[in-house]
Amino acid sequence: xxxxxxxxxxxxxxxxxxxxxxxxxxxxxxxxxxxxxxxxxxxxxxxxxxxxxxxxxxxxxxxxxxxxxxxxxxxxxxxxxxxxxxxxxxxxxxxxxxxxxxxxxxxxxxxxxxxxxxxxxxxxxxxxxxxxxxxxxxxxxxxxxxxxxxxxxxxxxxxxxxxxxxxxxxxxxxxxxxxxxxxxxxxxxxxxxxxxxxxxxxxxxxxxxxxxxxxxxxxxxxxxxxxxxxxxxxxxxxxxxxxxxxxxxxxxxxxxxxxxxxxxxxxxxxxxxxxxxxxxxxxxxxxxxxxxxxxxxxxxxxxxxxxxxxxxxxxxxxxxxxxxxxxxxxxxxxxxxxxxxxxxxxxxxxxxxxxxxxxxxxxxxxxxxxxxxxxxxxxxxxxxxxxxxxxxxxxxxxxxxxxxxxxxxxxxxxxxxxxxxxxxxxxxxxxxxxxxxxxxxxxxxxxxxxx
Ligand code: S3P
Numbered sequence: 001x002x003x004x005x006x007x008x009x010x011x012x013x014x015x016x017x018x019x020x021x022x023x024x025x026x027x028x029x030x031x032x033x034x035x036x037x038x039x040x041x042x043x044x045x046x047x048x049x050x051x052x053x054x055x056x057x058x059x060x061x062x063x064x065x066x067x068x069x070x071x072x073x074x075x076x077x078x079x080x081x082x083x084x085x086x087x088x089x090x091x092x093x094x095x096x097x098x099x100x101x102x103x104x105x106x107x108x109x110x111x112x113x114x115x116x117x118x119x120x121x122x123x124x125x126x127x128x129x130x131x132x133x134x135x136x137x138x139x140x141x142x143x144x145x146x147x148x149x150x151x152x153x154x155x156x157x158x159x160x161x162x163x164x165x166x167x168x169x170x171x172x173x174x175x176x177x178x179x180x181x182x183x184x185x186x187x188x189x190x191x192x193x194x195x196x197x198x199x200x201x202x203x204x205x206x207x208x209x210x211x212x213x214x215x216x217x218x219x220x221x222x223x224x225x226x227x228x229x230x231x232x233x234x235x236x237x238x239x240x241x242x243x244x245x246x247x248x249x250x251x252x253x254x255x256x257x258x259x260x261x262x263x264x265x266x267x268x269x270x271x272x273x274x275x276x277x278x279x280x281x282x283x284x285x286x287x288x289x290x291x292x293x294x295x296x297x298x299x300x301x302x303x304x305x306x307x308x309x310x311x312x313x314x315x316x317x318x319x320x321x322x323x324x325x326x327x328x329x330x331x332x333x334x335x336x337x338x339x340x341x342x343x344x345x346x347x348x349x350x351x352x353x354x355x356x357x358x359x360x361x362x363x364x365x366x367x368x369x370x371x372x373x374x375x376x377x378x379x380x381x382x383x384x385x386x387x388x389x390x391x392x393x394x395x396x397x398x399x400x401x402x403x404x405x406x407x408x409x410x411x412x413x414x415x416x417x418x419x420x421x422x423x424x425x426x427x428x429x430x431x432x433x434x435x436x437x438x439x440x441x442x443x444x445x446x447x448x449x450x451x
Pocket of ligand 1: 024025026102173174175176177179201326327350
């Protein structure tokens with residue numbers, strides 16, 4: 001595929017009222033759970049990014065009927081006709097999950113407790129990412145996996161309808177692993193439990209409850225959280241409203257904070273507390289962010305965010321906050337590079353196994369743009385000067401949407417433009433990002449390779 005280099009130039013104030021596309025995590029779950037509910041599920045505001053379209057294609061190959069109701073409508077309405085729990089059929093095609101770790105790991109879980117054989121693959125980023133973290137518990141439940149060494153894609157999964165329920169303590173804080181086990185538990189007789197010592201995003205739990213599954217949570221004596229599902233419930237289709245993705249709103253938020261005199265409102269953003277660690281951190285750094293019109297939609301908290309330009313100062317981000325902002329360290333690092341003083345971020349080991357080695361990509365990109373950064377094995381220290389770094393670099397993105405968007409936001413503040421080598425992967429999570437930020441006053445343009 002040809003690369004799509006993009007260049008971001010310094011802008012004046014950003015202003016306007018906008019919406020960001022639907023939440024990626026919730027969109028995957030709405031499609032997957034809709035596909036195993038009996039009857040029709042109607043999804044409003046589904047993210048139509050490539051990652052989620054991979055899930056839609058896979059669920060279709062597995063027997064669900066999924067259609068976009070009205071492609072011209074201002075918000076996307078999708079209809080899913082599900083097959084019932086245990087009713088997915090064997091796919092005749094390899095399931096290609098593209099760039100999406102969430103689609104890959106959640107679907108492995110769902111199919112582990114179906115008596116079908118599935119073949120999975122993904123793009124050059126996904127085939128490098130660890131799958132052993134889901135293979136281990138799914139094998140304990142009775143599924144079989146044949147994979148490349150160390151559990152990498154491509155792999156074959158032989159599922160079973162005789163899986164056994166397990167109690168599984170997560171060795172890494174991962175909502176994807178938690179969700180894979182809970183989804184496998186749906187077609188497993190008995191109670192399947194996942195224990196997490198650090199709370200990760202709970203969209204699977206909330207979505208399952210929304211569809212009528214009993215999900216029980218309990219705080220254990222050691223403070224860990226146990227999440228249980230009782231297998232083989234009857235679930236029927238529902239209406240789902242997907243809120244705007246706080247991880248996408250994060251890019252507009254930081255851009256507005258960094259450009260003097262900006263005033264941007266982002267409507268209908270999901271503000272689930274297991275996702276809003278970035279916003280807590282930015283407020284500690286001095287950000288003026290107002291949460292208006294708070295409400296609950298389909299079990300998820302939602303608000304309108306008003307963001308005004310602010311002088312930011314460096315902070316130490318507690319490692320315990322990492323699960324609630326795990327996807328936001330690239331854009332936080334951009335904010336930190338423009339803030340006054342040092343920002344210390346710890347507990348970042350998981351960043352090394354995302355769409356790219358994000359810790360390395362952030363450190364290299366910020367250094368190339370003139371910022372002072374120290375990267376450790378699982379830590380990052382950014383020394384801000386109170387002014388944006390110089391910019392003037394081309395930053396490598398390694399098939400990673402969030403690295404691309406973060407450095408394009410940086411380019412809105414630096415004296416010299418910042419270029420990214422490829423913006424193609426932005427479409428996995430935030431289709432329309434460039435047009436949206438430009439509509440607020442941004443200046444992101446197609447560029448020549450290496451210009
Ligand atoms: C996600 C969980 C997180 C996050 C990813 C989406 C999810 O991954 O980084 O973008 O939807 O469950 P991990 O579970 O690997 O932390």
